Amino acid sequence: MTSPKNDKNTRTTGRPTLNEVARLAGVSPITASRALRGVSTVATELVEKVQKAALELNYVVNPAARALASAQSHSVVVLVPSLSNLLFIDTLEAIHRVLTPKGFEVLIGNFHYSRDEEENLLRNYMAYQPRGFLLTGFDRTESSRRMIEASNIPCVYMMELDSAAGVNCVGFSQLSAGETAAEHLLSRGRKRLAYIGAQLDQRTLLRGEGFRKALQKAGRYDPDLEVLTPRASSVGLGGELFLQLLAAHPDVDAIFFGNDDLAQGALLEALRNGIKIPEQVAILGFNDLPMSEHMVPRLSSINTPREAIGRRAAEQMLTLMAGNKVARPVEDMGFELKVREST
Amino acid sequence: MTSPKNDKNTRTTGRPTLNEVARLAGVSPITASRALRGVSTVATELVEKVQKAALELNYVVNPAARALASAQSHSVVVLVPSLSNLLFIDTLEAIHRVLTPKGFEVLIGNFHYSRDEEENLLRNYMAYQPRGFLLTGFDRTESSRRMIEASNIPCVYMMELDSAAGVNCVGFSQLSAGETAAEHLLSRGRKRLAYIGAQLDQRTLLRGEGFRKALQKAGRYDPDLEVLTPRASSVGLGGELFLQLLAAHPDVDAIFFGNDDLAQGALLEALRNGIKIPEQVAILGFNDLPMSEHMVPRLSSINTPREAIGRRAAEQMLTLMAGNKVARPVEDMGFELKVREST
DNA sequence: CTGCATCAGGACAGCGCTACCTTAGTGCCT
DNA sequence: AGGCACTAAGGTAGCGCTGTCCTGATGCAG
Structure with a gap:
């Protein structure tokens, strides 16, 4: 009532549309669409015209309309x-x-x-x-x-x-990463090797499996030295599990952690408790997070190509x-x- | 030609539409739309019918169509x-x-x-x-x-x-966080207080400013003890800057780091170099990242309500x-x- | 010079949904 | 009992774009 010829349709976005670009460029909307998408064959001259018009109007496609029309999102x-x-x-x-x-x-x-x-x-x-x-x-x-x-x-x-x-x-191969970890620790002359994993996603389990298999092959596997918990992996948890394991099995001389967080936590607790790393226990992490190489002592780890x-x-x-x-x-x-x- | 009544229109998504839901529920598409959005007044009975139909067909709205029709995304x-x-x-x-x-x-x-x-x-x-x-x-x-x-x-x-x-x-207030840091270190009887900041985004600068102001007020400000670098904040950088600062100013007895990464790096380098924390230098971080409380020694920090x-x-x-x-x-x-x- | 293939560009319709307006139905007041 | 306000539901149209035809122009062989 107030404005009989209200061209400010509230349903529009207010942004320039392909139609306006086409009009400015003097072509049909479809040609404009094709020109901007670079599909089909449009004369170079027209493509340039359309692009210029689009730039002038500061046109950006409406992804919703595009997705709806083509039944495909981006x-x-x-x-x-x-x-x-x-x-x-x-x-x-x-x-x-x-x-x-x-x-x-x-x-x-x-x-x-x-x-x-x-x-x-x-x-x-x-x-x-x-x-x-x-x-x-x-x-x-x-x-x-x-x-x-x-x-x-x-x-x-x-x-x-x-x-x-x-x-x-x-x-x-998560499996062979676990194997590599075991082989490395074995090559260091370690006899009592443990695996500590948390979170227990498929990949952590696979790494543990690889580790176990390599130990079995070397005749050094002991199920008591496999610590697995579904709790979320964290630095604090790593320290906790590390101390628990050492208390229960003081003879452990190498630990592979399923995660660098856990290993970092273990290193910190070792420092706090005067446990010599790697003399008493060798510690190997996984993922090689940025901080690991700065730890005291610097943490050995398996770097993953993330x-x-x-x-x-x-x-x-x-x-x-x-x-x-x-x-x-x-x-x-x-x-x-x-x-x-x-x- | 091959199939005169081809209802498999390739342009459709193949997923159920609001129309189908409406048909199954025995209402009009608009009513179905309103029922699912919970807007306007639709009889409870109809709402239930529509929801049941939607569930049965495994219907999910098409966000593109919704955005286009309402000129509003979600x-x-x-x-x-x-x-x-x-x-x-x-x-x-x-x-x-x-x-x-x-x-x-x-x-x-x-x-x-x-x-x-x-x-x-x-x-x-x-x-x-x-x-x-x-x-x-x-x-x-x-x-x-x-x-x-x-x-x-x-x-x-x-x-x-x-x-x-x-x-x-x-x-x-980033500014008063910096002030609080200074006041805390001053309250510990420290005389030569430094600020180390990296990245230099606005917030790091503001914290530094607050720190500086508080020091000036206490008559303890020394511009030489303000280390600012645009390099990206990291554990490694923290250690590096820490050692540099101590080499240039061996009398520094407290450092506020603009970031916990930096502070953690400093703690690690201190350990490596036999620098006693906090006896020789007090170290205060910022943000209180999860790892900070596990550091050796445990890192004091300003916890931010992220x-x-x-x-x-x-x-x-x-x-x-x-x-x-x-x-x-x-x-x-x-x-x-x-x-x-x-x- | 005609006929046919080829191609550039356009007309048309419709993707699935919702805003807007209209109609049918209800209760309540005078 | 009639008229009115109000509510619930539906009809219609169109958001901005692109897929699918289709037209007209061009080129080239015969």
């Missing part, structure tokens, strides 16, 4: 079990660096090491019609698996390896999203034993 | 300067915990302490028509400021405080997005000095 979902672990931050950063420049949006989900929470995240993110999923490991609920399968959305698994047909994964895994996983995803097959679907990025003072 | 953008710093992880988690249950999607942007990168992120995320911005601090480019202003999108600033009119912020800041900021955002004014737009969450062995 987002890739990454699900990680934790953010408080610096481990995954490096991987996420690398993924961002690869996907963002290509116009993809990265949606991050943290499932807190809970299979149910991961299933929930998957279900919710499905609504966004993501173009791809970057998932951590292979341990998930049956429903999660079915959802992924049914969705037909490309998926790359990170951190672990699985040579099953049709699986795209980038990681390293950044490289993220990068390659994202690159595989780009290939898959382009509709192509990945040449090497199972990519072993290896790991590197960093020998320092603690062993 | 996403909130959070921009943080770093993810490798555990500091912001706690804040992000808290934000997630508040916004996700309310149906909002959290988009995380990391601007790596770069004003230009933040400006870019802002520009890109504007395209998503976010419902709100949660930003870190007040130090940004003029264009960023203008963009935010022009967009008319509600904005809550985290970590710092500013009582300017119309500003919503949740944080604490989780609470995220929670309150998100809650303010909910209020703003609902179109309401926030009762207390400037929320000081305080900080807590944790006195441990290192001071």
Whole structure:
């Protein structure tokens, strides 16, 4: 009533639309769309005109409209079990660096090491019609698996390896990392070797398994020296478990920790309690977090290619999203034993 | 031609739509929409019917269609300067915990302490028509400021405080945190107090300023004992700067570090070099990261309410997005000095 | 000079949802 | 009993973009 010819339609966003760009450039909206997307064949001259018009109007596509019209989003979902672990931050950063420049949006989900929470995240993110999923490991609920399968959305698994047909994964063998740890400690002449793992995700268990197997092969396996707890991995917990283990088994002379946090905690408690590292006990960590090389004594650890895994996983995803097959679907990025003072 | 009545339109997503839910429930699509959103007045009986139908079909709204139709997304953008710093992880988690249950999607942007990168992120995320911005601090480019202003999108600033009119912020006074640090060290009878800061974001500078002011007031300020570097904060850097400072000024008897990483690095180097903490030098950190209380000696630090800041900021955002004014737009969450062995 | 293949560009419709307006139905006051 | 306000539900249209045709122009062989 107040303004009969109200052209300020409240339902519009107020931002310039493709139509306006097309009008300014003197072409049809479809041509403008094609020009901006760089698809199909549009005369170079027109492309330039459209780009100039878009720049002039400060035009940015409306992702919602694009997703609706094409039934395809430009987002890739990454699900990680934790953010408080610096481990995954490096991987996420690398993924961002690869996907963002290509116009993809990265949606991050943290499932807190809970299979149910991961299933929930998957279900919710499905609504966004993501173009791809970057998932951590292979341990998930049956429903999660079915959802992924049914969705037909490309998926790359990170951190672990699985040579099953049709699986795209980038990681390293957690099992042989555990073996390497054992071999290193054995090569140092240690006789009573222990494994301390927390959180007990699939990867921690696999590393423990590799460690155990190598010890069994060397005839040095003792199940009493395997400390596993589902509690969340932390520096404090590492110190606690370390002291407990030494109290129960004073003859232990080497410990492989499933995680650097735990190992760092052990080093600190050793300092506090006058336990000589590595003389009395050799300590080996896992992941090689930035702080480890600064510990007293400097912590030996197995360095994992977190950044490289993220990068390659994202690159595989780009290939898959382009509709192509990945040449090497199972990519072993290896790991590197960093020998320092603690062993 | 091959199939005259092809109902498998390739442009559809294949997922159930609101129409199908409505049909199954025996109501109109609009009623179904309203029932699922819980808006307007829909008979309880119908709401139940619709919800049952949605559940049966495993229906999830199409966010793209919703955003397009309502010219409003359900996403909130959070921009943080770093993810490798555990500091912001706690804040992000808290934000997630508040916004996700309310149906909002959290988009995380990391601007790596770069004003230009933040400006870019802002520009890109504007395209998503976010419902709100949660930003870190007040130090940004003029264009960023203008963009935010022009967009008319509600904005809550985290970590710092500013009582300017119309500003919503949740944080604490970085300045008085610096003052508190100085007062604590002075109360321990220390005479030669130093400040070591890295990264040099606005907050680190403000803490340094507070520290300096308190020292000046006590007549103990010496500009030579202020070590500032734009290099990225890290454990290694902390140790390095610590040793350098002590070599240049052997009489220093207390150091306030702008960051716990730096302080932790200093503690480790002190151990390695036989420097007695706190006897020779008292060391005070900032942020109270989880590891600090486990250091040898246990690190005194200023605990910052990272989780609470995220929670309150998100809650303010909910209020703003609902179109309401926030009762207390400037929320000081305080900080807590944790006195441990290192001071 | 005609006929056909090729290609650039455009018309049209529709993705799935919600804002807006309208209609049908209810109760209550005069 | 009639009229009115009010509420519940539906009809209609359109958000901004792109997939699928289709048209008209161009080039080249016969």
